[in-house]
Amino acid sequence: MKKILLLSTGGTIASVPGENGLAPKMSADELLHYLPEQNRSYQVETKIIMTIDSTNMQPEYWVTIAKAVYEHYDQYDGFVITHGTDTMAYTSAALSYMLQNLGKPVVITGSQVPIMYKRTDAKKNIIDAIRFACEPVGGVYVVFDGRVIIGTRAVKMRTKSYDAFESINHPYIAYIEESITYHHPVRTVRSKEPRLDCSLCPDVFLLKLLPGTKPELFDYLKGLYKGIVIETFGSGGLPFQERNLIPKINELIDAGIAVALTTQCLEEGGDLGLYEVGRKVNQDLIINSRDMNTEAIVPKFMWALGKTTDLTEVKKIMETVIAGDTTP
Numbered sequence: 001m002k003k004i005l006l007l008s009t010g011g012t013i014a015s016v017p018g019e020n021g022l023a024p025k026m027s028a029d030e031l032l033h034y035l036p037e038q039n040r041s042y043q044v045e046t047k048i049i050m051t052i053d054s055t056n057m058q059p060e061y062w063v064t065i066a067k068a069v070y071e072h073y074d075q076y077d078g079f080v081i082t083h084g085t086d087t088m089a090y091t092s093a094a095l096s097y098m099l100q101n102l103g104k105p106v107v108i109t110g111s112q113v114p115i116m117y118k119r120t121d122a123k124k125n126i127i128d129a130i131r132f133a134c135e136p137v138g139g140v141y142v143v144f145d146g147r148v149i150i151g152t153r154a155v156k157m158r159t160k161s162y163d164a165f166e167s168i169n170h171p172y173i174a175y176i177e178e179s180i181t182y183h184h185p186v187r188t189v190r191s192k193e194p195r196l197d198c199s200l201c202p203d204v205f206l207l208k209l210l211p212g213t214k215p216e217l218f219d220y221l222k223g224l225y226k227g228i229v230i231e232t233f234g235s236g237g238l239p240f241q242e243r244n245l246i247p248k249i250n251e252l253i254d255a256g257i258a259v260a261l262t263t264q265c266l267e268e269g270g271d272l273g274l275y276e277v278g279r280k281v282n283q284d285l286i287i288n289s290r291d292m293n294t295e296a297i298v299p300k301f302m303w304a305l306g307k308t309t310d311l312t313e314v315k316k317i318m319e320t321v322i323a324g325d326t327t328p
C-alpha cells in the first residue's frame with residue numbers, strides 16, 4: 001500500500017465563510033474527513049504547514065514547504081500539498097528548483113470552491129492529486145481539474161472556472177479520469193539522492209511595460225532589487241524612442257543588477273534577436289527567458305541570485321533548462 005503525506009497550506013480549498021469573507025481555517029486532517037470513504041489502495045497521513053490565503057505567500061514560505069517535503073522524503077511514497085490557487089504556480093515552480101533529483105511525485109492542488117460547499121471541486125482535485133502521488137514518477141506537478149502539469153509550466157488562467165490552470169508552452173503530462181492517461185513522458189531520477197537547494201534571494205522585481213513607461217523608474221529600482229524581470233512587448237521589444245529605456249537597462253546591468261527579459265505574450269516565448277527594438281540592450285549579460293513562464297522566471301531568478309551575484313553566472317543558471325521550464 002502506498003503511503004502519501006498530505007501537507008496543507010491553506011487556500012480556498014480550506015476556507016470557510018466568515019464576517020470578512022472566505023478565509024482558510026481547515027487543517028489537512030479536516031480536509032481529509034470530507035473525502036468519501038472508499039476502498040483505498042493508499043494510506044494518507046497529514047501535516048499542517050501553514051494556513052494562509054496564497055495571496056499572502058512569501059518566498060521564505062516556499063522554503064518551509066520544500067523543507068517539509070524533504071524532511072519526510074524517506075517515509076512516504078508521494079506528497080500532496082494543498083494550496084491556494086492564486087500563487088500556486090509560483091510555489092510549484094519554486095519547489096521544482098528547490099527540490100532536485102526527485103524520485104517521487106510532489107503534487108500541488110487546490111480548488112476554486114471551498115471543500116465545505118456542495119458544488120466544490122476540492123474533493124475531486126484532492127483525490128486526483130493523491131492518485132497521481134501514487135504514480136511511479138518523480139518531480140513537482142500541479143494536478144487540477146483532471147489535468148497534470150509539470151511544476152514549472154502551470155499558469156492560473158481563470159479566476160472562477162474549475163479549469164483554472166493550463167499548461168503553457170509545454171504539453172500536459174497526463175489526464176486523470178477513471179484511469180491515468182499519460183500524454184507526455186516524464187523522466188524520473190532514481191539513481192541520485194534528492195537534494196534540497198533552497199538558497200533564495202527575494203530581491204526580485206517584476207515590471208510589465210506599457211506604452212509610456214518612465215525610464216526614471218529604473219533609478220528607483222536600482223537601489224531596491226538585485227534582479228529585475230521585464231515583461232517586454234511581443235518577441236522582446238523595449239521602447240527606445242521618446243521614453244528610451246535602453247540606457248537605463250544598460251545602467252542597471254553596469255551597476256550589477258541582473259535583468260531578465262520575457263514577453264507579455266503567454267505563448268511561444270520571446271526572441272530578442274528578431275527586431276531592432278529587441279537588440280539594443282547589453283546582449284552579453286541580459287537574460288533571455290525564452291518561453292519560460294513568468295511564474296517560473298521569478299522563483300528561478302530568486303534561486304539563482306541566492307547562489308551568486310556574478311551576472312555571467314546568474315545568466316548561465318537562468319538560461320539552463322531546469323525541470324522542463326524552457327523548450328530546449
Ligand SMILES: NC(=O)C[C@H](N)C(=O)O
Pocket residue numbers: 010011012013052053054055083084085086087110111112113
Ligand atoms: N482559489 C483559491 O485558492 C484562491 C485563494 N485566494 C488563494 O489563492 O488562496
